[in-house]
Amino acid sequence: MQVSLKTTAKKHKATLSGEIGFAETAALYETAQQILQNPKETQIDWSNLTAIHYAAVQVLFALRKSLENQGYKVQFTEPNPQLYQHLHTFGVWDALIQS
C-alpha cells in the first residue's frame, strides 16, 4: 500500500496504490489532513489501487467535502477496473464522483 503526495503551486496529487485496508486508513487520513492544511485543487490518482476498505473510502469523501467547502475541487482518476466494479455496484462510485 502506498500513499504519496506531490504538491505543486497549483495542486495536490495524491497517488494511492496497492491495497488500503483498515490499518492503512490512518495513513490516508494523515495525508488528507496534510492536504487540508494547505488546501488546493486535488487530484486523487488511484489507477493502481486494487482494493480499499470502506473506512478509507469515507476518508476520501470527507476530504472531498472539506475541500469543496473551501471552494476547491477534487478530481478522481480512472480507477482500476475491478475497483470500479466494486465501488460502482454499491453506489459508492456515483456518490463519490458526483459533486
Added chain:
Amino acid sequence: MDSLMQLFYDEANEMVQGMEQVLLALESGKPDPETVNALFRYAHSFKGNSAAMGFTHLSKFTHGLESAMEVLRKEQRPLTPELATLLLQAVDMIRTLLERTRTEGDVGDPACDALLQQINAVINGETLNSPVAPTASTTSSTPTPTETTETTATGGTPRYRVTYQPAPTLSAEHDPLQLLTELQEYGQVIECRFREQIPPLEQLKTDACYGSWELVYETAFEPAIVRALLELAAEGAEVRVEPLNASPSSETALPTADETTAAAPIVSVATPSPTEVPATATTAVVTATVNTTASKGEAQSIRVSTEKIDALMNLVSEIVIAQSMLSSAQTADTDERVRAAITQMERHVRELHERVMAIRLLPVSYLFNRFPRMVRDTAAKLGKKVSLEIEGEETELDRTLLEALSDPLTHLIRNAIDHGIEPPEERRQNGKPETGTIKLSAYQSEGRIYIEVSDDGRGIDTERVRQKAIQLGWITENDHPSEETLYDFIFQPGFSTAQQVSDLSGRGVGMDVVKRNVESLGGSISVQSKRGEGTRFLLRVPLTLAIMDGLGLTVAEEHYIVPLTAVVEVLQYGSLKHTALFDQYEMVNVRGEFIPLVRLRQFVGLSEAESNQDELIVVLEQEDQRIALLIDGIAGQQQVVLKSLEENFVRVPGFAGATILGDGRVALILDVSDLIRRGRQSTERYAAVA
C-alpha cells in the same frame, strides 16, 4: 478518448457479443436457465454501465430488453424463432446506438420503442395493436407464494428490498463494502443506493460508519441468511430484508431512468445493419474480466493495451537476434565462463520468447464467434438451411493471425453457403438432410495451425472448372489436368466470374485474394472435394509469426534458411542411389523410398556447377510429403526471427520471408510448401507416365 470511455466500449462490445452468442445458442436447444440468466445479467450490467456513462437512451433501451428477458427467464414463455429474431434485432439496435454514442453522444432511435413493444407483444402472445409497457405488466400468470397479486409473470428467484445500516464501528474485520460484495455470491444485486452522512474531514472519525445502503437483491436463499451475512462482522448492524412485490419497474426509492411508454402504433422495425464489432479492440482482452456476478473461480486478469504488448514483442525479437549474434561471436578462445553464461542466456531467452509469444496467443474462438450469426443471416437471405459446427475453438494462435484470417474465412464460409450448400429441395431430392452442414475446425499439428472449412454440399464440379480454364485460354480442349491442378486453377486470379462475385461475396473478393492473404501470413491453402458430397478447404498458418528454429543451408556463396520443423535428416548425396526419369525428373533413393530431388541451386536461380561428392541432401517433409533438397553445405542451426518480405517489398515465390543473421546480413527463408510443390511436379509426371 479517455481510458474510462475506452473501458466502457470494450466492455460494451464484450457484452453485446456475449448476448448475441447466448441468443444463438438458445436457438438450437431448449432455453437453459443458466444461459438465460447470463443473458439477463449481460443486459443488466450493460444497462448500469451505460447509465453511468450518461447514455440514457442506450440504458433505457437495454432496461426494456432486460425486463423482457426477465419474463423469459421465468420460463413461462418459449423462445420462438420469431422472438429470437427480434431479440437479435435488439442486439443490433444496441450496437447501433453504441456506435452513435461515439459520434453523436446520447441519442436514441425512433425504432427502439417499437422494437421493444414488438418483443413484449410476442412474449405475451398479444396482438400487436395494443401498446404495451416495456415491462410486461398486463396479463396474468400464476402468482407464486412469495409474491402477491398484480403484474409480472412470477415464479423463479425472489427479490427483496434490503436495507443495510452497518454497525457503527468500523474495523479491519468490519468492512461494509466487503460484506456487500459477499452478497453477490449468494444472489444478484439488481439495484443499489448508497446513502451517506459523512462529515468533512475535520470532524471525521475514521472508525465510524456514516453510510447505509438500500438494495434490490435477488436470491434463492432465505432472507434470514441474507441478514446473517450482513450482520456477520459486527454487532449492532441493522438489516431489513423485505420481499419485493412490485414489478421490476417500480424499484422504489432507487433512481432509474424514468419509464415512458410510447403509445405509437407499430411501425416497421428498422433493422440497423450490424456494426461489425471487431474481435480485437485497441485493448487486447487477455481473458474475460471484470464481470463479478458470475465469475467465481475465473482467472484473475488485466487488460493490456496492444501497443504495450507489441512493444514488448519487438523488444523480445531484438533480444533474440542480439543473443544469436552473441552466440555466433563465440570463438575457440572464448572464456569458459562467458560460454557458460551465453548458454544459460540462450535458455532464458528462449523461455522469455515463448512466454511473451503466449501472451499474444488467443483462442480461435475469438475469430469463430462471429460466424454463427453470419451463417444464420446469410443462409436466411439465400433461402438455404445451414447449420454451423465448430470444433477446436480453444486452439490458440497469434493475435495478428486471427485478425488477418477473418476476411479469408468469411469469404470461404459465405462461398460455401452460396455455392456449396444446395437449396433444401435439391438436397432432399438427393437424399441429403435438408439442412446443410458447414464445419469449421481448428487444430494444431507439427508447429502449425490448421483451419478447415468443410461443407456437405455439392462439391466442386471439376469438369466445369476445366471448361472455364479452356475458356480463359489456360489449357486446350485436349488437356486433362489432374484434379489437383484443376483445384489450383480456382485460386488463380481471373478465375472467379462476375456471377460468383455476388452481393454476398461483396467487394469482389475472389479465391485468389483468399490465397494471397493466407500466403502473406506465411501460410497456404488447399482444397479437396467430391462431387455431390462436399468440399473441404484447408488453411495452414504458422503457429508463431515471429521466431522459429532454422537450419542454415549454403549453395555457392549464398546462405538460406529452412525451418527446422520440416527437416527430417541430412545425408550425403554421394552415398545415395539416384536416378533421373527421362533424364529430367531426378529422384533419390532413401532407404528404399524414392523421393523427388530438388536442386537448391536451380531453385534460387544460380547456374549449375559441377557435381561433387561433398554435396548434401536435406530431406524435408511437410504433411506426409517429402523432397530431397540438394545443397552444398550446412551452416549451422539457429533461432531466427522471421521478417516479412512483403512489408517493404513483395512476396517472393519460393520464400516464406527473410531473417537477419548474426553478422547483420539478410538471409532468405525457404518456403517448404513451394519446395515440395517443385518436387511434386516431378512425381506427378512420373505417376502419369507409370
Added chain:
Amino acid sequence: MATITQSKEMTTAAETKTDKYLVFQIGNETYGVPLLQVQEIRTYTPATRVPNAPDYVLGVINLRGNIIAVIDARTRFGLPPLPEDESTVVVVAQVSDKIFGLRLDSVSDVMDIPLEQVQPTPPIASEATQRFLSGVAQVGERVVILLNLREIFDIDALSSIAA
C-alpha cells in the same frame, strides 16, 4: 483595404515557392528527387540477392531490423552498373507505404528548385524510361531531371515475379 494588401503578400510568397530536392549524378546527367520522400542516406552495404527478381533489384538489406529492397539506379535506367566504391550510397526513400533503397554513385547536395522552373519532360527518352521522369528544371546553369520514385520502385510490376 487590408485584404488587398494581404493577398498581394500571398502572391509574392507563391512566386518564390520552392521545393527542396536531393540532387545527384548518374553518368553525365544531374537528377533530383523530392527531399520529403528521402528518409536517409547510407553507405552502401552488399545486398542479399533475391532469386528471380529483375536485374535492377540488387537484393534486400537490413535497415534497423526491417527488410528493404535496394534498386540500382543505373541499371534501372538501362545503363551498365558501376562497381561500388567509397562514394557509393543508398538513398532510402518512402513510396506509398513502403521503404526502399536506391543505389547511387554519389550524392551531390540539396537544392532548392523553384516550382515555376519545373517544366514537363520533353519526350526524349524511350517509353520505358520516360515514366521515371517527372519533369525538368533549369536552375542557373544546371539542368536537373526530376525523378518519379513511384515509377522507379514500381511495386505492381515487382509483384508479378515469376515463380
